[in-house]
Amino acid sequence: MSGHSKWANTKYRKAAQDSKREKKITKIIRDLYSASRLYGNNPTSNSKLRVLIDKALSNNVNKSVLNKIIFNKKNEKEKLQSITYEGYGPGGIAILLKCLTNNRKRTISYIRHVFSKYNANLGISGSVSYLFVKRGLLSFYKDKNEDKLLEIALENDIEDIELSNNYIFIYTHPKKIYDIKNILNKFGFQSIKNFITIVPIKKIKIEEKEIALKLNSFIQSLKKIHDVVNVYHNYF
Secondary structure, eight states: OHHHHHHHHHHHHHHHHHHHHHHHHHHHHHHHHHHHHHHOSOTTTOHHHHHHHHHHHHTTOOHHHHHHHHHOGGGGGSOOEEEEEEEEOGGGOEEEEEEEESOHHHHHHHHHHHHHHTTOEEEOTTSSGGGEEEEEEEEEEOOTTHHHHHHHHHTTTOSEEEEOSSEEEEEEOGGGHHHHHHHHHHTTOOOSEEEEEEEESSOBOOOOHHHHHHHHHHHHHHHTSTTEEEEEESBO
16 A cells, blocks of 8 residues: 555646646746737847747747747737736735736726735825836856856846845846846856846835735735736835
């Protein structure tokens, strides 16, 4: 029976991993579709699309699949709108939602429901967006050469550096992300991930555990809404 149990555990663990990977690939494909429809299908002029193509290839998405997503003219008939919603969540944390939808009424209905459930405040356009900026983000593993990496990065007009226990995060101007990436590559530093993101100008820490738990639940509920592409906040 022990052998059967071991096989069963392995099977379910693999199924869980496959499911996680499938969700990740689905999100990448959705993001690719969104970026190509909204900002054009030329990776040279569409830096967001270029980053997503790299991300897809690193996750073994077939090139023929990429081309179908990016250049499929039939999909252009679907009228998708990019919409940003703003507001404040539990603890006064600023929330910025990037959505892609073909039905604005449906989208705002779901968002209002979540905001109402957590006693959060949905604001008007511009109410919190000034608290965020767009940045290119490169992440690296920390190792014995991290001082050299930081030295090179600081010599090349980056915006900011953030250190954690195991990683180095380098923030750039969105249009400079590939220039910085290529410079660091020449010195032997390969980024784990690189993409365009939105970051808060200043982060806020929530000390009270109950509010922090409520805020985390609120953010996860927003992420579950199908039309919500990204949830940005200034909480850490």
